[in-house]
Amino acid sequence: xxxxxxxxxxxxxxxxxxxxxxxxxxxxxxxxxxxxxxxxxxxxxxxxxxxxxxxxxxxxxxxxxxxxxxxxxxxxxxxxxxxxxxxxxxxxxxxxxxxxxxxxxxxxxxxxxxxxxxxxxxxxxxx
Numbered sequence: 001x002x003x004x005x006x007x008x009x010x011x012x013x014x015x016x017x018x019x020x021x022x023x024x025x026x027x028x029x030x031x032x033x034x035x036x037x038x039x040x041x042x043x044x045x046x047x048x049x050x051x052x053x054x055x056x057x058x059x060x061x062x063x064x065x066x067x068x069x070x071x072x073x074x075x076x077x078x079x080x081x082x083x084x085x086x087x088x089x090x091x092x093x094x095x096x097x098x099x100x101x102x103x104x105x106x107x108x109x110x111x112x113x114x115x116x117x118x119x120x121x122x123x124x125x126x127x
Contacts, residue, residue, distance in 0.1 A: 002023045003024055004025065004027065004028070007027050007028070007030055007031075011031040012031065014033070014034065014035040015059075022046065022049070027051065028053065028057065029056050029057070030056040030057070032058060034058045035059065035061075036059070036060060037067070045069070049073055050072050050095075051073070051077075052073065055078060055100060056081075060081070061085075062084060062085035062086075063078060068093060071093060073096055074097045074098065074120075075098045076096060078100065078104070083106060084106065084107065087114075089114050091117075094118060096121055097123065098121075098122065099115075099123070101125065102125040102126060102127040106126075
């Protein structure tokens, strides 16, 4: 599957593992998904994923660092969840144009220098 768009529904529970096989767009925003995002320790990263839109759910745990290393990711929208911990200082994907991590429970010091190297970044929300 190339595109999965299930925005503004009433889906709940954990995000199924098979969803990470979607190749280009995963849009599950504004549902009632819970739980942590996978570590992908035993899987390969979705290399062609260009958009991950999970805003407005009830996801928790830390934000996995692999999300910031996806080679094709342009939009990473994780705002309005219950993520905790620090933002990974290892943001490696130069394809990122939009990062939304607002309205979570993130902590720690944010070094804005880590975003300066993202030459294509046009939108950053950390409020």
